[in-house]
Amino acid sequence: MKSVVSADLPSIAEIYAGYVRGSTATFELDPPDLAEWTRRCTAVTDAGLPFLVAELDGRVAGYAYCSPWKPRPAYRHTAENSIYLAPWATGRGVGGVLLDALLDSCREVGLREVIAVIADPERNPASPALHRRRGFADIGVLRNVGYKHDRWLDTLLLQKSLAG
Known part of the structure; x- marks a missing residue:
């Protein structure tokens, strides 16, 4: 983990990009380019929030990061997490290792609450299961809040308290 x-x-x-094009795990419709990823990464790290990468066999197997939950200052101790794995890395324990490291990093930077917003949980059961574990x-559940691949989609909200 790094x-x-x-x-x-x-x-x-x-x-x-694979998730954007081929799944409902994200509500983005077009994959962000490298310039946008650079901007997002900078925004996360400049905010003092963790952005972690897992490697297996010398390749990026997955990544996880937190972004501010809301822009208002009163929310500064709450963040939303994101975690994505390379297709070849699923089922190898990478998600759990990434999420554990992310939560440890969240504690280190003083976050108290972490929110997971999971799109289309019925078709993406691995993510809710990982977070619940x-x-x-x-x-x-927010019903019918996204529209992608000709379907209305729900999001599941989960929360973990890191305080005491």
Whole structure:
């Protein structure tokens, strides 16, 4: 596990593009290019939030990061997490290792609450299961809030408290 470096961004962009094009795990419709990934990475790290990369066999196997939950200052101790794995890395424990390291990093930077927003949880059951195994609690479901691949989609909200 390591902090992201710019050399990781092409692999991150490739991993995420697969989810954008072929799944409902994200509501983005067009894959961000490398310039956008550079901007996003800089925004995360400039905010003092973790952006981690897992490697297996010398390749980027997945990544996880936190972004501010909301822009208002009162939310500064709450973040939303994101985690994505390369297709070849699923089922190898990478997601759990990434999420554990991300949560540890969140504690280190003083976050108290982490929110997972999971798109289309019925078709993406691995993500809710991963988060629940790490102590995230179901908070609610937002119904029909996204439209992708000719379907209306829900999002599942989960929350983990890192305080005391």
